[in-house]
Amino acid sequence: MSYHFQDTQLRVFRKYAKEERNKILLSQTRFIILEHILPTTESMINILHENGAEIHTIVAKPYSIVPDVLERLQNKGFSILQDSYENYESTDILKRILADAVEKSESDGKGIIIIDVGGYFAKPVISLQKTTPTCTAHIVGIIEDTTFGHNRYLQVVKQIKVPVFSVARSSLKEIEARFVGQDAVMAMETVLRELGILMSGRHALVIGYGMIGKNVALALKNSHLVVSVYDQYDFRNLAAYIDGYNIHKKRELIKNADIIFFATGNPHGALTYEEIEECKDCVILASAGSKNTEFAFAELKAQATNKTELSPYLTEYSLPNGRRIVVAKEGTAVNFLLPSLSVEVLDLVFSEILLCALLLLRERSNPQKRAKYKLGIVHETEAKHRATISKDWLRLVNN
Numbered sequence: 001m002s003y004h005f006q007d008t009q010l011r012v013f014r015k016y017a018k019e020e021r022n023k024i025l026l027s028q029t030r031f032i033i034l035e036h037i038l039p040t041t042e043s044m045i046n047i048l049h050e051n052g053a054e055i056h057t058i059v060a061k062p063y064s065i066v067p068d069v070l071e072r073l074q075n076k077g078f079s080i081l082q083d084s085y086e087n088y089e090s091t092d093i094l095k096r097i098l099a100d101a102v103e104k105s106e107s108d109g110k111g112i113i114i115i116d117v118g119g120y121f122a123k124p125v126i127s128l129q130k131t132t133p134t135c136t137a138h139i140v141g142i143i144e145d146t147t148f149g150h151n152r153y154l155q156v157v158k159q160i161k162v163p164v165f166s167v168a169r170s171s172l173k174e175i176e177a178r179f180v181g182q183d184a185v186m187a188m189e190t191v192l193r194e195l196g197i198l199m200s201g202r203h204a205l206v207i208g209y210g211m212i213g214k215n216v217a218l219a220l221k222n223s224h225l226v227v228s229v230y231d232q233y234d235f236r237n238l239a240a241y242i243d244g245y246n247i248h249k250k251r252e253l254i255k256n257a258d259i260i261f262f263a264t265g266n267p268h269g270a271l272t273y274e275e276i277e278e279c280k281d282c283v284i285l286a287s288a289g290s291k292n293t294e295f296a297f298a299e300l301k302a303q304a305t306n307k308t309e310l311s312p313y314l315t316e317y318s319l320p321n322g323r324r325i326v327v328a329k330e331g332t333a334v335n336f337l338l339p340s341l342s343v344e345v346l347d348l349v350f351s352e353i354l355l356c357a358l359l360l361l362r363e364r365s366n367p368q369k370r371a372k373y374k375l376g377i378v379h380e381t382e383a384k385h386r387a388t389i390s391k392d393w394l395r396l397v398n399n
Contacts, residue, residue: 009043009343011396012351012389016358017051025361027052029140030101030110034117036064036336037080040346042073049078054110056101057081059094061117063292063332085291088120095124098135102128105138111364113357114142118291119152119267126159136161141360141373143353144168147210147265148291153378155267163373165356165380168265172348172386174211179345181215183335184261184288185223188328191313191337200224205257207250207271208264209236212288216261217245228253232264251278259284262294271295273303277321284314286328288335297331313337344397351389352381359385 016022031053035041037060049055058073058080065082074080087093098121101112114121121142128135141163144150150168157164167173189199202225206217209231217240220227229240230250241247254260254271257280264270273296276285287294301307304317310326313334317325328334359381363372373379 010040010047010347010350012347012392013044013354014047015392015396016351016354017047022358023051025358025365028110028365029357029361030054030056030105030112031115032057032059032097032101032112032121033115034059034061034120035115036061036117037070037073038064038066039069040341040343040350042069043343044350045073045078046076049076055079056104056112057097059088059097059120063329064336089123092124092127094121095127098124098128098139099132102132102135102138106134110138111140111361112138113140113360115145115353115357116142116149117145119144119146119149122153122156122160125162126156129159129161140364141165141357143356143360144378145173145349145353147212148267148289150378151265152267157378158376161375163360163375164378165360165373166378167349167352167356167381169211169380170349170352170386172352172389176341176345176349177211178215179341180212180288180335181217181263182219183338183341184212184216184263184286184333185219187334187337188259188261188284188286189223191311191328191334195311195314199259202226202258203228203256205230205253205260206245207231207260207262207294208266208289209240210263210265212265213261213263214240214243216263216288217243220261221245225259228257232266232270251275254279254283256280257283259286261286261288263288264294265289267293269293269295273299276300276325277319277323279323279325281322282316282324282326284326284328285331286334287331288333292331295331297327300325300327348389348393351393352386355381355385355389 060082139162144166147168150166153164192199204220204225205228206213207230209229217227228246231237237247306318308316310316313329315327
């Protein structure tokens with residue numbers, strides 16, 4: 001497999017977007033994209049735009065914004081919303097964006113595709129359906145990228161009157177997860193090394209043994225830590241045990257852990273404040289999840305009697321019981337401390353997201369056809385579609 005230094009920008013994604021039949025569909029589409037503002041996202045947006053798609057709004061995910069990328073996108077005239085997670089969740093800001101897109105689509109007939117990273121558009125869509133029932137005629141569908149968002153859509157999908165797709169559990173996403181797990185551990189090693197602290201030899205706990213968690217655990221093992229695993233599902237604890245990790249009750253494991261990585265995708269969090277109080281003194285809490293809710297960080301901050309900045313990315317909180325808790329990157333995903341994942345890796349997932357959009361658009365272009373993508377469930381791509389992406393990726397990269 002040769003290295004490609006010149007044309008590395010989402011080659012499979014670009015190939016699909018440039019196909020004439022797909023360009024026709026894209027030219028009839030208005031995208032709302034909630035994403036990390038990273039070079040890879042910039043490439044995706046540019047390719048969509050170059051091939052006729054309208055980018056209505058880019059909603060920036062906090063804590064993963066590269067300033068140069070943001071500036072370039074703004075200079076090209078793209079509308080970019082920057083706000084906090086709290087405002088995305090507690091105000092109608094996303095609903096207003098969606099309502100504006102629907103109003104435009106009522107005039108020009110373009111279909112609206114929402115690309116979501118974290119389930120943020122679930123409630124705005126449900127809310128808009130109540131105030132503007134005709135909106136569903138213009139929203140072609142929603143495509144979710146993360147386990148966190150996948151779980152959120154599962155909870156409310158029966159209330160959503162447009163098709164919902166997710167790539168969060170795809171075999172192609174699992175390839176991406178390998179690198180996310182490696183990056184989370186590598187990022188923490190880098191942060192600790194800058195303070196002169198060795199990560200190896202300590203006791204690590206990984207909470208969540210899904211796609212990302214199992215790769216975090218493997219990277220920790222390869223970095224010579226003693227690794228334990230806890231998952232709320234015993235079949236995953238069994239898998240972790242067979243893979244050679246220590247298994248026990250969560251409350252027992254947290255007492256001995258020097259560093260805890262979270263990768264659950266659980267919207268309600270995986271560690272309560274009461275459990276944090278039982279953690280080992282000076283434990284490090286590090287998230288590999290897509291949002292800062294993997295553990296009770298807000299309550300931890302509220303209860304802390306003192307706060308000490310140990311480094312730009314490590315903060316020590318003193319608790320009333322005398323324990324000190326060190327939080328990495330304010331509870332947000334530590335893997336974003338490193339440059340974004342390889343474009344070649346993300347090409348797989350972005351191509352699957354594009355494929356989901358094209359499947360939805362093709363169905364919309366044939367209104368006489370019986371609806372293939374039923375409401376009330378979260379759809380995933382078929383194996384044949386993932387096989388096509390894999391074959392095209394290997395053909396372009398493995399030469």
